[in-house]
Amino acid sequence: MESYEILWKTALPELEKTMSSISFDTYISQIKPVDIVGGKLVFLTGNKLFADTVTTKLADKILDALKKCSSEISDFEVVVGDHYDRDELPASDAEAETSGMPVKPEFTFESFVVGPSNEMIYAAAKAVAEHPGEAYNPLFIYGGTGLGKTHILMAIANYLKLHKPSVNVLYATCEQFTNQLIESIGRGKGLPARFREKYRKVDVLLIDDVQFLANKQGIQNEFFHTFNELVMQNKQVVLTSDRPPREIEVLEDRLRTRFEGGLLADVQAPDLETRIAILRRKSEEKKCLIDIKVLTYIAEMSDTDIRSLIGKLTKVIFASKLHECPITVDLVKEALKESAGEREEELQMDDIIDCVCGFYKVAKSDIFGKKKNKEFVEPRQVCAYLISNMMNVPLASIGAKLGGRDHATIIYARDKVADLIKTDAKLRTEINDIKKMILKE
Numbered sequence: 001m002e003s004y005e006i007l008w009k010t011a012l013p014e015l016e017k018t019m020s021s022i023s024f025d026t027y028i029s030q031i032k033p034v035d036i037v038g039g040k041l042v043f044l045t046g047n048k049l050f051a052d053t054v055t056t057k058l059a060d061k062i063l064d065a066l067k068k069c070s071s072e073i074s075d076f077e078v079v080v081g082d083h084y085d086r087d088e089l090p091a092s093d094a095e096a097e098t099s100g101m102p103v104k105p106e107f108t109f110e111s112f113v114v115g116p117s118n119e120m121i122y123a124a125a126k127a128v129a130e131h132p133g134e135a136y137n138p139l140f141i142y143g144g145t146g147l148g149k150t151h152i153l154m155a156i157a158n159y160l161k162l163h164k165p166s167v168n169v170l171y172a173t174c175e176q177f178t179n180q181l182i183e184s185i186g187r188g189k190g191l192p193a194r195f196r197e198k199y200r201k202v203d204v205l206l207i208d209d210v211q212f213l214a215n216k217q218g219i220q221n222e223f224f225h226t227f228n229e230l231v232m233q234n235k236q237v238v239l240t241s242d243r244p245p246r247e248i249e250v251l252e253d254r255l256r257t258r259f260e261g262g263l264l265a266d267v268q269a270p271d272l273e274t275r276i277a278i279l280r281r282k283s284e285e286k287k288c289l290i291d292i293k294v295l296t297y298i299a300e301m302s303d304t305d306i307r308s309l310i311g312k313l314t315k316v317i318f319a320s321k322l323h324e325c326p327i328t329v330d331l332v333k334e335a336l337k338e339s340a341g342e343r344e345e346e347l348q349m350d351d352i353i354d355c356v357c358g359f360y361k362v363a364k365s366d367i368f369g370k371k372k373n374k375e376f377v378e379p380r381q382v383c384a385y386l387i388s389n390m391m392n393v394p395l396a397s398i399g400a401k402l403g404g405r406d407h408a409t410i411i412y413a414r415d416k417v418a419d420l421i422k423t424d425a426k427l428r429t430e431i432n433d434i435k436k437m438i439l440k441e
Helices: 003-016 021-026 048-056 059-069 091-096 119-130 149-163 174-187 191-200 217-232 253-259 272-285 292-300 306-323 329-336 338-360 364-368 374-390 395-401 407-423 425-439
Strands: 032-037 040-045 075-080 139-142 169-173 204-208 236-241 263-266
Touching: 003 021, 003 032, 003 040, 003 059, 040 048, 048 059, 048 075, 059 075, 119 139, 119 149, 119 236, 119 263, 139 149, 149 169, 149 204, 149 236, 169 174, 174 191, 174 204, 174 217, 191 217, 217 236, 217 253, 272 292, 272 306, 292 306, 292 329, 306 329, 338 364, 338 374, 338 395, 338 425, 364 374, 374 395, 374 407, 374 425, 395 407, 407 425
Parallel strands: 040 075, 139 236, 139 263, 169 204, 204 236
Antiparallel strands: 032 040
16 A cells, blocks of 8 residues: 555544535545655546535645644645546646755744753854855754754744845755655656755755664765765755764764764753743743743753643643633643652653663663673663653653763664664563563563
């Protein structure tokens, strides 16, 4: 089953909830998904009346259902006929196949809250936006999820759009780059050349989550040549990753050295003052005034990523509107059910660590320590894998628990164990045995 068929099959139950059975049976059952082009799902129908009705009266409902099932889908199109041929699509649709991702207009430098943890990336990104190709090239930003890397990429794009509209900017995720390359090769007929021209003729290339190049040799080769051509022409390249280049596994040395040839900027989890400032800014954006004591309380219980911090604030504001009551510390406690949950979470982390130490016959001090001996490194990595695998715990919390290690180290440990258990039967058995100990099975 093709990806577009799977997507539509997943979306149908969501769509059925929003319309009458007559409309669903009359129109929706008469359109068939046949392709995905540039974030657009393409349907085929033999009846123009059905196509017109679907694209006008039912469009919003179809889009809502599709977006619930895939963040990559931004639109759909209904083609009328008895067959489908991608090469017969309008040129604009073929061009969309190699277009970038949409940039959110609210992600600007002005809306980015600056603190000690991110002031370096802010200053570097602003310099790049003001003088693309001249300041730091490439600019490589790395750090954990939810710390503002995507925001800063889009801020660069929005700044250039406003202040330097003649500059050709392309923002894309590494996954999109990969998928478009594979698609262009598979389809052929000039698309590979169009793909290369699209990515190599820009003035500023912004690529998010470049760690997904790991283990993709063919994609790395294409990216290397794209990167080289742009930098040699003094075109600006900005990359983000959840880890520094040296920790991206199976990354070609020629790419690694080029990534490290510009400026490496590390973004850390925000400190308390920055978290409070972020909460204040977001509450103002939501037109909701909240006492500084309440904001401080929320900030103190959220010491990891910005995304989860804002998520907590959103829950609190929703609870306030739902119960029609002011936002107080008591409401925060009730809305987030904080008190019992975090004590239980901490206990579970200790349980996992205790079981791993017991299984491998190592002391906790060795797990938390800095020793690089294999007999200590492996149990330490297993702890990171099991905690992230069995619990909903932020990476920064895991790192703090395992001797104050950073998020990149935890990601590396987690992913390494996850890869090893695919081929190492002994380790796979050990992991299963430890899980049984933890769950007391």
